[in-house]
Amino acid sequence: MMEFRCSRNSSWFFILSGVLMLCLIIGAKSQAAEVKDGDGVFTLGEIEITAKGEESKNTTIEKITDQEMKQFNRDTLGSALNLVPGITLSTVGARNEQMVYVRGLDQKHVPIFLDGVPIYVPYDGYPDLNRFTTFGLSEIVVSKGFTSVLYGPNTMGGAINLVSKRPEKALEGDAGIGMFSGEGYRGYANVGTRQKLWYAQGGISFLRSDFFYLSDDFDPTPAEDGDRRENSYRRDWTYNLKLGFTPADGHEYALSYYKQKGKKETPPYAGTASTETIRYWQWPYWDMEGIHFNSRTPLGDKSYAKARVYYDQYQNSLNSYDDATYSTMKKKSSFMSQYDDYTYGGSLELGTSLVPRNLLKVAGHYKMDVHKEHNLPDPFQRFEERIYSIGAEDTITITDKLHAILGLSYDRQETVQAEDWNYADHRDFPDSDADAWNPQAGLFYSFTDTRKINLSVSQKTRFPSIKDKYSYKLGRAIPNPDLDPEKGTNYELGYQDVLFQRIALKTALFYRDIEDYILGVTVPDPNNAGKTTLQNQNIGDVNQYGFEIDLSAPLTTTLDAGINYTYIYDDNRTNSDKITNVPEHKFFAYVKYTPVKFLSFLIDMETDSKRYSSSDGVRVAGDYTVVNAKATYEILKGLQIEGGVMNLMDEDYAFDEGYPQAGRTFFTNLTYRF
Template sequence: MLKKLWAVSMFTGITASLAAQVKTGNSKVFTLGEVVSYARQGDSANAVSMEQIRQFHRLNVSSALNLLPGISQSNVGPRNESMIYLRGFDLRQTPVFMDGVPVYVPYDGYVDLARFTTFHLSKIVVEKGGASVLYGPNTMGGVINLLSSRPVHPLEVNASAGWLSGGHEEALSIGSRMKKFYLQADISRYQRDYYRLSDDFSATKTEDGGKRNNSYSNDWRYGVRLGYTPSEKNELAIGFSHQDGTKGTPVYTGTDTLNSLYKSPRYWQWPKWNKESIYFLSNSTLNAKSYFKSRLYFDRFINVLKSFDDATYTTQKKPYAFTSYYNDYTFGGNLEYGYTLSAVNSLKTAVHFKQDVHREHNEGEPERKVADNTFSAGVTDRHVFNAHWTLEGGAAFNYRQSIDAQNYNSQTKSITDFPSNNSSALNAQAKLAYTFSSERSLTLSVDRMTRFATIKDRYSYKLGTAIPNPDLKPENTLNFGLQYSDARLRDISLDGSIFYNRIGDVIQNVNNVVYDTTKKQWLSQSQNKGRAEYYGAEAAITWHVTTTFTAGANYTFIKRKNLDNPSLHFTDVPEHKASGWLQYNISRLGFLVNGEYNASRYSTSYGTEAPAFFLLHSSTVISIANWLKVQGGVNNIFDKNYMLSEGYPEQGRNYFVKVLFNYSYF
């Protein structure tokens, strides 16, 4: 009785709220965070769902994205950063968004995806090729949008706790949906004290095997979001999230004598990798023909890196030892307006502004500041000719303005200004789709996209081996893509695509530009000297063999060529990648087996390779009750000694077990 009275007092109007949810979509996806909301086919090749993240036990964004074709997971070994390549484009060219808000680091455009846990996510959406100009600038390779979850019931509680080889994980999420308000709060932790190497690993001068030295990491995240829906067609939300990260960088163990780390290992630790964001999002239907969206955000990045003398990680007396501090922030926003010109034509326009501020110094040095303003204005038009043909076009003007660029001279201990520099770029795109039926379509796309040089591209001395180049021009690419999606076959869905990318003004390192008479060595410089082409194909299939048995597979082929200097190799992307999975459910038991093959890949531009590998994983889920499950599994069953980057071995055989709690009050 008390429970009923509490429910009535706290959730008056629940029936009306649930009815509205049915009309607007009873989805846990935070749709306010979507940028492009047109219905998309082929999601099996372009999105990772919350269910897949949990079934495959993918604890960070990098490993979750690796489930998709066209994605190559990589590891920047010297920095212990988990990255992905999208059809050969890195994260500088494929920015990461959280609910439509950019989260990449201002200094170099990268972001360590291993620091982003997945518990609070409802979906990860990948836009391949030239993403819509509505996302803003620097999307020449596509975009990755991490969509958080939204409650759909008066009370939702999700929790998990688990053990894994070398560490543990815990997470809690509480949400509530009332008549016009909803609240979502979450907290999670992923701690790994070490990971264990394969028994096939042979000891080296820097690594004795077993527990990988300096392989620890610890990631906390908490966030809260309050939403208000005054009507079915209007919504606004304000949110805050905070991440605390620490990690070590395992030392290079390879045999490449040309690699400077072979003779001079790095003993690095990161006591801080912290990020926090506050944002406001809104979507308002103005009338029957128009809408207005807004996003405002402030994002802060605090980073501390310590370089030690040796593997004891206790002293900092040698010349290469230092403590580096980053104190960066970004603020900005974008406005989007859409208008339905007719029953078959709709127009959308968006403007973006973002200011990136990077502040850094080594311990004992003064802080210097570099800052950019970036503007973008874009428009798209979508015309439906008939039941089969649809044409969409878009164009954008992008502009980057340098507002601060301080240069520090370690010899004179003085700070001066780099020359100011500005840059502009034009993006254009067209997409023609033919819909055979509601379940089968063919899409041809052509895009001309660009990427501005990052702060690091323009101003970095690369630890004293290079000279800056503030006047770097934007990179550009001409992307062609053909995608086919078919779900009309009985119990089978197919997705396939082919693509070709022609890239110009590639920013690459040019050796022997200036001779330093003091150091008696040649210095390099980043210049717009490169031309390249990336081309390949993707395929994905899902087959519901029976109501209890499902199978799936995907394959990616990609070739990257340096057209100006074929002897210089592009790194970190295998030419062939294939994965497959089998899932069987019976009564309260679920079984999953999945495997992945990666061909060999270059780890250096001069030809050092990380060998090909095949991994097999399995897991089991036991449903004790509708609200309680136990999951356990083993990864790398064959204990393969494999590497994503030469000299940086990954985990050997490892295990996990976890308890999942899921409760909803209707």
Template sequence: MIKKLLLTIASTSSIYHYSIAQETAEAPVSCTFELGEVTVSGLTRKDSTQSLSIQRIEKFNRTDLASALNLLPGVTCANVGPRNEAVVYVRGFDLRQVPVFVDGVPVYVPYDGYIDMGRFTTFDLAEINVSKGFSSILYGANTMGGAINLVSRRPVSKFEINGRAGVFSGDGFRWNVNAGSRLGKFYYQLGASQLKQKTYPLSADFQPRRYQLTPDRENASRNDLKFSAKVGFNPNATDEYVIGYVNQNGEKGNPPYVGDDSRIMTRFWKWPKWNKQSLYFISNTAIGEKNKVKTRLYYDTFVNSLFSFDDTTYTKQTRGYAFQSYYNDYTVGGNAEFESRVIGNNILRLNIQYKRDVHRENDLNEPVQPYVDNTMSIGVENTYQITPSLAVIPGVNFNIRNGEQAQEYNASTNELIDFDESKNNAVNTQIGLFWDITANHSIRGSIARKTRFATIKDRYSYRMGQAIPNPGLKAEAAINYDLSYTGKLGSRFALQASLFRSDINDIIQQVDNVQPNRFQLQNAGKALFYGTELGFDLLAFKGFKIGSNYTYIKRKNETNPDIKFTNVPANKVFGYADYSFLKRANVLVSLEHNSERFSTSYGTKTGSYTLVNSKASVNLYKSVSVEAGVNNIFDLNYSLVEGFPEAGRNFFVTLVFNHF
């Protein structure tokens, strides 16, 4: 069993057809919650360059969302160092432009459009799907660079349970349990997990600095506890009704800055609360033989506390930069989708969405400042099968954002000040051509004009007194071009290649000295992103597989070259070698190289680095196995952002149990 569970991304069928079932023969059908997927109708194939199964995620011991996504070409793992937030960039676009969904439900934070991916563990997922450039119109607004959808699990047998428990460097431990059952027309899926760590070890090459004199990273603790539940009802072969709930409670430290940039002020921050809850209902109802209606309704909350202290004792709050800040946000919304197959060789989908974001913030002893945004999207997407192997897919949607309320507290007068009304409309259009040349070779080409509304923070934030709010900010827009090939040569070699380009207009950029020593965000920029993705997987001989992917991306600020785009290296390489032997053992070695990248818009850089990781697995008895590994084997001293060093050599041991 363990050998099957530990198969890697090279499978025995086309890379374009890669799926969970090809990695684990124990599950007779996919354990993916298909109702939670957001796909273009008629395109059921899954491209392994844009999809991660839970088997692959566990294979490479990726415990949080950011590190898991880093396995894919075109995706770059980054760190918002001053906030200790793990994020990713997709072909150069950040998380405001590539939003995150869980089972198609948006989960990004209302205030700034981001989420901290380090708080999202992978333990209860079935797969992660990434759309790049061309994404389904049914995602709605703000998918300027694509979309990321986390798809949960669904049981496939009468009773199934799996879990993991382990320890790792930095006084860390993890555990998770997933259990589910399918009983006739009903099923349930439950999950619980915890990922806790006191610190992480720095490389022996790190030179002690002020605020970092010990070999373990200061103020780098984390504790993430998560529970999830899903109950489903299948009254017949076509219909399904599901209620899902996710509750995650997190807290984290914020390691201090230890770099050489005099412009960056060291922060002494802790996040005692980073809590998120999601309650949603998803349904699929057939109307006759050729029509169906799919709905999503959701209520999502985000409660956050951020404390700034005087110094590294993290006990006193007496200085001017000390504060206690609180967020109490919620989002409520839903969408309805009508699909018709009445016309032969044609699938038509109509979709309407509404989303209400409420952001409420205040510092200690200050009144609550409310912000309310309403977003509506109306879209149509059509899949026309020209021939059995050739499909054309146009789509269009119209998006409206209305800033209903925005208030700012004036500490001098102790009054709440109303901002001017903020409204904006945006149109997204796209067309894709998908051609299966043969059973083993496919080409897809697409052009997509996508937009991203300015966030509440973009429009209203004073940036600690350094900025002038701009309620009139309009949407950014990008025209994304993509040409991709996936194929297989023989039964052992799969490969993929992509060329992509994005022409971006009305970029929201900082314009300095709009007033003396104060900047403002304005739609002042044009940019060009372009690059390529290449990859292969090879079954060299029985039990031994190798694979690699490469990403090149160039980002040009055409309006103001002096303002640098940050956090994305020009070159990224990922590779692995995977060997299974004795019917119960497996050894995996992986390598990742990133070239240098900018850490600040004014040119501060962090250097290139190459990491080597390893893992060994042994099946002990039937459904029980043990895994152990070493990350950063050569103890490299490296950073994703200047002044915030990452972990040096570190170890983990995990006990695994699977019963299907």
């Protein structure tokens, strides 16, 4: 099953091999060129830090470090987030998009940020997490319930902030190359320099596979005969460059550029539900490009100003073919669709600790989203929306051990243009404006330096997306421009400690009450008398509650271990529709054994219970257990080689029924850090 063959498309692999060798040479000559030690985190890109750069008193946030992403070989954003309790990995199988659910809510309710800048496809709010690789990140910061109002709008279920790298030495970097089953290749290189008054950071990465192998236990279907998954090619390039200026203590100004170029295919439905349509889809390109400016300016000894300005482009194309030959487009269901979107905006944050025992922050946000789409040869259809937000947050030191965080924000969404090409006379949809207030409060008490408890309540909203309001869903629905924001009230009780001076414990109880949840409703079809169709409406009343626990410890000098468990229950109080894509139970565990300093063995396991793939409960993705294992050997300081197996037991499983995941996959990697 393991095929590590070089092909005519893998010349880049040898280029990155040369880059790795160059890094080895440079790294060997620059070991003494250190300015200071640091963790390489681009702190301008963080949201929840204090005026003095200390960690926020909000102990509910969690971080995934660069080291953890590499240790567990989590090359894509979704797979990295899956390490965190309360988060479950999923896919939209029909679109071949990876996503996560945070305590039961999807990406529309939990936006993605890059260094504090919101990044998502303006049309539907769904970034494809498979297109985001982790090679250039220093950390991922996750807020799952009590989310700072400084993030801006639409954080009803939390926020995920991708924080890039910032160099801390005169010369530093890391690089890696690797191969995996399915004629797959991965490679990356990051190089940075830190000087007295400026710094520079750049990176490049590549992730590609021609196909993936299905489990030997997969039962063939008419659209999938097994072995190599049909239509499963992918290719993703990423580039990034950051230039920073540090003219004085506390002053920092950085200009960042990033670009992602992707191409993917969508494997056809391979399940047994007669209601599912087999689609023959390919995406010739899925690209993102942007330029961001981040700054921090001290205002005296106790105040500061932080600014962000950004411009991002999102372009993708979808081709729908007649059949598995992927060569003709003659059927009515076939099309060539293109999205050409962009967004721009900015934010300004002011903070001060002039009032004793208070850290007050105020932030204003502005964002303009523009979506243009067409099916060739039709003209482009244009949508424009703008969002304003202003929020204030006060961290109050009541005593040395007791802190309170109070927050309030006001958000407003306005429709600028929404063209409706479904009618021969061409008209605009009516304007659709909405606003919302979002209050929240949290108490945080420290019994000791390690034993802490938190209690919080927050009311957050999520504005409906352009797709929610205006999409005809390929003729299966009618629009509803009058949709209101969804409203969610989050409650959380958390506790953390270090037991026996060794075992790190973090646990939380959470409850969410959602009103005006957007659900599809069967209504009379206004264009076909006697027929029915679907329409999104604010009729949902949903409760979500659960429990999560995370334990990790160095059991001995050579043995580390950790486990986390999540229980989530979704209660749709409106009708019998199932809440999809969220398992009730998720369990993750790992053990790392290091018999000698230069050699280690790692094994991890994840078990998920079943999840519904359709709201009527007909399609169900069954429960599964996946085991991964690898060995790592340090050839010399900073240079490592590793090899292992993903899905060691060759489990036949799916996040979305009918869209099976990869079976047993072998890999090997060579990495170097200096």
